[in-house]
Amino acid sequence: EQCEAVTREVLAAHRGQPGALLPILHDIQDRLGAVPPELLPLIAEDLCLSRAEVHGVVSFYHDFRATPPGRQVLKLCQAEACQSMGVKALTAELESKLGLPLGETREDGSLSFEPVYCLGNCACAPSVMLNGELHGRVDAEEVLALLAEQGA
Ligand code: FES
Incomplete structure (x- = not known):
């Protein structure tokens, strides 16, 4: 094949x-x-x-993936500075609101939700990267709004 x-x-x-x-x-x-x-x-x-x-x-190497990414890729930093700013709770909240466990891609291929280990934005933790664009000091509402803006 x-x-x-x-x-x-x-x-x-x-x-x-x-x-x-x-x-x-x-x-x-x-x-x-x-x-x-x-x-x-x-x-x-x-x-x-x-x-x-x-x-x-x-x-x-964290850069290799077993399955192709979704059309949108949301990366949520799980490293220390973001942890100290409550990323565990944020992860759980997003998992439940998105209906998508961290580390997985929606079956329709519309969205991947991925852990990442430091986005170099520790001073503005917690940090996410959506489709390559960095956002700091986010909460779940903001992340959902960013996704909605992108049509996810
Ligand atoms: Fe999250 Fe550095 S630990 S951006």
């Missing part, structure tokens, strides 16, 4: 390149929007690595 064909192309393009695993994973994600877990054995075999090694790298 298509994902496998794309993966084979990417692998071929990096053949013989030392340390190719990360560039390969990035290329696959650029083209497919994700690094689907079912492709990992193919990548491991091609690079003569164990599946565990490839899996370890994919899960170590």
Whole structure:
């Protein structure tokens, strides 16, 4: 199928390149929007690595995703400064109002709700990033208003 064909192309393009695993994973994600877990054995075999090694790298870097993102992406910072400003409660409130657990994408692909670990905006915690745009000192109402503005 298509994902496998794309993966084979990417692998071929990096053949013989030392340390190719990360560039390969990035290329696959650029083209497919994700690094689907079912492709990992193919990548491991091609690079003569164990599946565990490839899996370890994919899960170590937070930038790789198992499924493509929704059309809108809401990232909510879960790191220390935001925690001290009540992001746990904010997370729970948004999960219930959006009907979407943190870390998941709506089935219709309209929205992904993702944790992120520091957006470099600690002085204005809690921080969110909606479709690449940073917003600080937010509460649930503001986040919902921002989403409504974007038609989510
Ligand atoms: Fe949330 Fe830095 S800890 S922006």
